[in-house]
Amino acid sequence: MIRAYTGTAVRRSEAPLLAAGRGGELMQRAAYGLYAAAAASLTARRGRIYGSSVTVLAGSGNNGGDALYAAARLARRGAAATAVLTSAAAHPEALAAFRAQGGKTLALTESNAAAVSGAALAADAVLDGVLGTGGSGGLRGPARILAEALNTARLQGKAPLVVACDLPSGVDADSGRVAGTCLQADLTVTFGAVKTGLLAGPGAAAAGEIRCIDIGLGPHLGTPDAYRLQAEDLAGLLPVPTPADQKYSRGVLGVAAGSETYPGAALMAAGAALATGVGMLRYLGPATVARLINLAHPEAVCSSDAVADIHVQAWVAGPGAGKDEDQRRRARDAMASGLPAVIDADAIGVVAPGLHPAVILTPHAGELTALLRSLGEDADRAEIEADPIRYARLAAARTGATVLLKGWATLAAAPTGELYSQAEATPWLATAGSGDTLSGILGALLATDRTPDSERGPGHYARLAAAAAHLHGRAGTLAAADGPVQPSLLEPRIRAIVANLTKQSHRKFK
Numbered sequence: 001m002i003r004a005y006t007g008t009a010v011r012r013s014e015a016p017l018l019a020a021g022r023g024g025e026l027m028q029r030a031a032y033g034l035y036a037a038a039a040a041s042l043t044a045r046r047g048r049i050y051g052s053s054v055t056v057l058a059g060s061g062n063n064g065g066d067a068l069y070a071a072a073r074l075a076r077r078g079a080a081a082t083a084v085l086t087s088a089a090a091h092p093e094a095l096a097a098f099r100a101q102g103g104k105t106l107a108l109t110e111s112n113a114a115a116v117s118g119a120a121l122a123a124d125a126v127l128d129g130v131l132g133t134g135g136s137g138g139l140r141g142p143a144r145i146l147a148e149a150l151n152t153a154r155l156q157g158k159a160p161l162v163v164a165c166d167l168p169s170g171v172d173a174d175s176g177r178v179a180g181t182c183l184q185a186d187l188t189v190t191f192g193a194v195k196t197g198l199l200a201g202p203g204a205a206a207a208g209e210i211r212c213i214d215i216g217l218g219p220h221l222g223t224p225d226a227y228r229l230q231a232e233d234l235a236g237l238l239p240v241p242t243p244a245d246q247k248y249s250r251g252v253l254g255v256a257a258g259s260e261t262y263p264g265a266a267l268m269a270a271g272a273a274l275a276t277g278v279g280m281l282r283y284l285g286p287a288t289v290a291r292l293i294n295l296a297h298p299e300a301v302c303s304s305d306a307v308a309d310i311h312v313q314a315w316v317a318g319p320g321a322g323k324d325e326d327q328r329r330r331a332r333d334a335m336a337s338g339l340p341a342v343i344d345a346d347a348i349g350v351v352a353p354g355l356h357p358a359v360i361l362t363p364h365a366g367e368l369t370a371l372l373r374s375l376g377e378d379a380d381r382a383e384i385e386a387d388p389i390r391y392a393r394l395a396a397a398r399t400g401a402t403v404l405l406k407g408w409a410t411l412a413a414a415p416t417g418e419l420y421s422q423a424e425a426t427p428w429l430a431t432a433g434s435g436d437t438l439s440g441i442l443g444a445l446l447a448t449d450r451t452p453d454s455e456r457g458p459g460h461y462a463r464l465a466a467a468a469a470h471l472h473g474r475a476g477t478l479a480a481a482d483g484p485v486q487p488s489l490l491e492p493r494i495r496a497i498v499a500n501l502t503k504q505s506h507r508k509f510k
């Protein structure tokens with residue numbers, strides 16, 4: 001599990017160590033970690049460090065200090081290092097150490113920004129130490145020109161390796177917001193703790209791979225602000241039947257999805273749920289869709305009953321409901337049933353406040369905009385995309401439900417504020433039908449959830465939603481290896497990932 005903290009919390013936790021005069025020691029640990037990670041990436045790209053060229057972008061603060069010390073170490077191993085000073089001031093001791101290893105320096109100005117950008121583009125690696133947790137707002141002036149040149153080259157596949165020191169300069173460490181421009185990285189080496197801003201919004205998209213260096217803040221950090229589940233965290237959340245189980249005890253999922261207009265959504269939600277593993281799947285919807293479901297998934301039990309007529313452990317409602325009044329009513333009834341329920345797509349439009357955390361709303365940014373506006377909040381899509389954590393938490397707090405906000409990094413927020421961010425997905429998953437499969441996976445996890453009540457903390461349903469996003473993202477990424485992703489073909493991938501993650505548990509019962 002990755003535990004993330006706001007930049008503000010990390011700075012607070014550093015304070016007692018700084019007061020005890022240990023600032024220099026912390027910086028040396030950070031700089032060594034940055035050097036080691038940059039050296040490994042550079043070696044992977046070029047074969048060796050000796051003879052490579054490294055540009056370090058150094059701002060006025062300690063972030064620049066970290067980067068200069070790391071570059072000094074690279075220079076000692078034979079890299080030709082140049083420091084571009086983006087401010088009139090630079091960390092004096094780090095600058096001296098850098099020069100002592102033969103590093104060259106030049107001051108960045110409006111008039112030389114274009115030429116310096118050209119030189120930075122020609123380097124093998126760029127260490128970004130312009131701004132860290134002390135930064136506020138996006139990059140300004142010539143640093144912005146330089147960052148834009150590097151970002152443009154990245155889009156064209158011509159950028160050098162960019163390693164961000166602590167966080168990509170210009171990213172807000174608390175939220176992931178970028179006011180203006182930030183420098184996109186291949187790798188972010190972050191110190192003390194992963195910053196929340198690396199897990200959400202534009203910050204998550206800019207960070208690339210994230211590596212965290214322990215600089216000894218552990219006991220001072222307190223409660224995390226956000227979490228990211230790793231594969232090893234999923235095993236306990238996945239449905240593994242025991243020898244004592246029968247189909248009902250494993251968990252029955254009710255799916256009220258699809259309509260005459262959108263039958264495919266029902267097929268994909270049901271297929272994904274079956275591939276994740278349920279004891280039984282009961283489908284409610286129009287007879288024509290039920291027939292298609294039975295052709296594709298003969299194990300599904302189909303009817304046109306009302307929600308109150310059948311006994312299930314959890315619901316999926318909404319995918320492909322369109323304007324079908326019966327399906328919309330089923331979605332409302334599922335929300336009011338007191339059972340765990342995934343409420344997706346068109347059904348999000350019928351949400352009212354007063355829900356409970358086991359109801360999981362799964363909007364994308366556009367649907368969240370409409371939902372928040374219907375609750376009287378001032379929201380627009382661009383704002384939500386710029387600061388998704390804030391709006392996911394707001395929607396959860398206003399509705400009382402758990403909110404799974406789909407995006408490049410998918411966020412799961414509990415009404416009490418617990419937050420998970422998952423980024424296993426591939427951009428190839430941004431395609432029609434993707435949300436239907438995610439709903440099905442999550443529905444299966446809800447229906448088969450065996451967590452004792454005493455262990456269901458306030459963030460329990462956000463954690464399950466994050467687990468579903470993890471599975472879905474990995475299934476999509478696996479599928480993308482063979483070309484553009486078709487959500488209707490994800491089922492074997494989901495099944496393979498579940499099999500892999502539950503291998504240990506299966507062995508127990510052999």
Ligand SMILES: NC(=O)C1=CN([C@@H]2O[C@H](COP(=O)(O)OP(=O)(O)OC[C@H]3O[C@@H](n4cnc5c(N)ncnc54)[C@H](OP(=O)(O)O)[C@@H]3O)[C@@H](O)[C@H]2O)[C@@H](O)CC1
Pocket residue numbers: 014018023026027028030031059060061062063064066130131132133134135136137138139140165166167191215
């Ligand atoms: N503390 C510790 O123990 C450890 C800290 N560590 C490292 O220190 C980093 C935090 O360092 P920091 O506090 O010196 O701030 P940092 O981010 O380098 O620079 C901010 C400076 O830039 C300026 N500035 C602000 N916004 C700006 C903008 N938009 N555009 C341009 N300039 C802007 C602002 O100056 P001002 O404008 O306020 O005069 C300020 O001086 C942290 O991320 C980690 O890398 C590690 O070594 C581990 C130990």
Ligand SMILES: [K+]
Pocket residue numbers: 063128129130131132164165166167168169
């Ligand atoms: K930085």
